[in-house]
Amino acid sequence: MRVRPILILGLDVISENPKRFAVVSWFNGRLERKGEFTLYRLIRFIQAKRPDIVAIDSVTELGEDLRKFLRALPPETKLVQVTGRPGEQRSLQSLAREHGIRTADRFDPYEEAKLSALLASRGVGYEVLAFEDEVIVRVTRGRSHGKGGWSQDRYRKRVHNLVRDKVREIEDRLRRADIPFDLETEERDHGLARGEFRVYASREELAGLIRPMRGGDVEVRIQPVERAELGFAPLKGEEAVRERRSIIVGIDPGITVGIAAIDLKGNIVALHSERNMPVGEVFRFISEVGHPVVVATDVSPAPGFVEKIARSFKANLFVPRESLRVEEKNELLRGLGIKVEDDHQRDALAAAYKAYLRLKPKLEHIDAKLRDAGLSKKADEVKALVIQGYNLGEAMQRVAARREDRRPEPRQEESGSVDVRPYLRKIRELEERIEFLERENEELRGIIREQRRTIERLERRIADYDEEVRRKVLRERELEAKVKRIEVLEKQLKEAKAVIERLSRDLVQVKRMNVVEIRGSAVPLKVMNVLSWRELERLEREVGIRRGDVLFVLNPAGAGKAIAEELVEKGIGALITERPLPEPVREVLREAHVPFFTSEELDVKRVDEFAVVERETLEGAIEELLSRWEREDERREAEKVLRLLEEYRLERKKELLRRAEEEARAGRKT
Structure with missing residues (x-):
């Protein structure tokens, strides 16, 4: 199995003002000095190289820029503090000796950066956790709808449908990946104005599953949830065990x-x-x-x-x-x-x-x-x-x-060597001090846990004593919830009244249309939203199409000759559209003498899925159109006959000339 190459960057601070860093890279066992970087150049370098680990002896060296640095890291890059978690840190030199790494000048920033990289490559250190295992994914419209009339309304509805489709797509992907999440949506125009996912997974788990989108009709933004306090997780289990x-x-x-x-x-x-x-x-x-x-x-x-x-x-x-x-x-x-x-x-x-x-x-x-x-x-x-x-x-x-x-390492006396015994004594004192502080820390943690239990017990007693106040608060909360519920219901009632009012107006219009149809003075039209095969199948399945029916199409754009020939074969009486027909459809219907009109020509009355036209107006328009087509056909036929006679005359003239030339050639030979 092929192992993926690992890239680790070791850092150490060279100077504070301006802040500059020494950078050493470790790539599958090979060390390379990269030079000095300002914070801005370092961030750009990391974003370009996308290392697996950025190792540093202490994150406090980043100072106030720590949070900014963590936000700028690529999702797959870990920031590792190799000296341990806060309060339990050890020196780089002691860690290096423990893992068999040779050390040189401890005051050389590049040497410190190298040690950080080598220790991280061996799984030493704690990963700095700046984000919760939660991610906010927001899906919204990408552009403003602007002001305007019908065109802007159609565009707004289209964008809200696109937002709804993108929300459903992300929801489906998360469910198939078995990743838990919560979803809040805002409905608009039978679509969605926005959708917000709270996904309980890390940025790394969502990599490749959900991609951010910017600049189009729909925007998808991915925002990790930051921790209130930084966490530290062991890079390798062995280090935490110790x-x-x-x-x-x-x-x-x-x-x-x-x-x-x-x-x-x-x-x-x-x-x-x-x-x-x-x-x-x-x-x-x-x-x-x-x-x-x-x-x-x-x-x-x-x-x-x-x-x-x-x-x-x-x-x-x-x-x-x-x-x-x-x-x-x-x-x-x-x-x-x-x-x-x-x-x-x-x-x-x-x-x-x-x-x-x-x-x-x-x-x-x-x-x-x-x-x-x-x-x-x-x-x-x-x-x-x-x-x-x-x-x-x-x-x-x-x-x-x-x-x-x-x-303690045995004392090695060499000619001219430095006496290290005071340093060794100081190290032993510090180690004993650390061990004492660790024990004290553990005891204090036990005291804190006991005090927490005491606080919980006292809080329960206070809750018992203050039961009446609690009930009062609950009543106030219930009242507030009921007031909000009333406001919601009043809003829904207002919307329902508006719908009822619109439907009442439509009902009056439908009744008028029914009266006209019953009297026989109007022709009912069978309505199609678009002129397509799917819509034609729907109309046949739900209503049926008989010979002589008049169809009313809202949007015929995109239709071709095939569907026009199908309408001719079904024997429709006429075709009425809100917009002009495409040229291929016009040619087929004209050739078959099937009348077609626009709704403006016939004054079509329509409510939702119902439409009628005055019978007298329709029959008169059909008769006039067919008469005009008949005259045009007769004129074209006459022109065709004249064209044929002219072609015959020209051919006959050519034939006579050819014979005359042949007779002249024959006379010259004799």
Whole structure:
């Protein structure tokens, strides 16, 4: 299988004012210095090259331009902070040593950019998440309709129909791709003035599925939803395992999302359910608990929502062979000895615990091996690496190697070398300080979680004490909703009255037409919108066409000889149109002596799908037209006879001349 080439750009700031960057590229193992770039030139360079990753040691170096930089990145390009997530960052040099990368001058921006690119190429770092896994897709008209009469009305209706068709096309594509979404539309002229999709997917998932459109009758704009705060996702699962607690997460998607998390010893560490919980909030909730190495579901096949969470964390996806039954879920929870608040928490916890039971024999085997190797303190880290695909030996070697790397390097005394012992002592002090702060941070997180639970409990008590106020607020909201409903109904009533008034006028006209038809003084016309085969079939199917019928066509444009010959064959009495007939149709009807007129010539009266014409007017027009055609035919016939006589006379004259010449030649010979 051919592997797609990977392009990574490493960045480091050279100067702040003006801001300039050192750029080094990594392309399938080959490093190349690209030079210095201003922010504007750097953005244009990235948009032209479209790299897979832009790596930097800290996104704070972009300062106030960070959001602008993230918005300008192509959808497939990731911004990666290689030193880790905020609050857990490590130096580039220590990361390079850990991954066997040689370092040089740490004050050289190009050296720093090179290290960032090399570390990112090995899966080190955290992707900066600036956008939610939600995208707004807006479909609107592209041009203003302008002011005017009938032509502008037809153009406006056409554009609204195009907007409706584009909305239906996007809706169909999203459904076939099994991507969840919400849709809001604004109806206009039996079409749509606008449509707005809230698609629960990332920009990358929509690439190639929905394309933006600008400058035509219909515009399609795609706008990703920005996060209020930046998120950080591990570029490779191994990096998160080293720094954070590994967990198994069960998810029950739906209107109410259930989340359960257990550690690799089978202990429950989080249980939560929330209504209308967005994907980004689910991601953040799980990130606060730990790093998931397994994401589990209780149904088979796995829902797309669960697959998205697993892909986001680079975690393994656990799907049972068949969907878990309610009895089986309850049995699993009885084994845990815990009660849940609702069915969503039950389903999520059952999925997580089912995945743990599937892994339990392997995890117990790992515990036994680690006790023999003296690595019991790093059991979770080794287990997580094995779950991610490493064999036990490789996982133990990696963890042991990291322990060796963290020991102080032996002092090497060389002639004229710098005494590094003070720096080593400072590094050890800082590492101890970091370890202390991490423990303190974890304790503070526990305090925060406890305080949140206390706040929730107090809020429930306040809600109980303030029940009367709550009911009052509810009544006011209900009243406000009813007032809005009344306004909507009044608007609908006004529109209905307008429709009734128009229909009443049309009914009066229809009655007059019926009276005229019953008296025999009018001829009913069979109406066609356009002169086409499909419309002709519809008319035959719904009404029927008999010999002598008079047809009334609103728009004959585009018709040809074939359909005109079909009308002649059916023996229609006459054809009336609102616009002039195409020349091929006129020729066929004229040749067959089938009368045709425009509605202005006969004063056609029409209401919706009904039309009549005065019998006396129609018969008089037909008689006059046929008489004129008869005179024209007689004149053409006479001209034809005269033309034939003239041709005969000329031929006869030529024949006599030829004979005379032959006789003269014969006389000369004798």
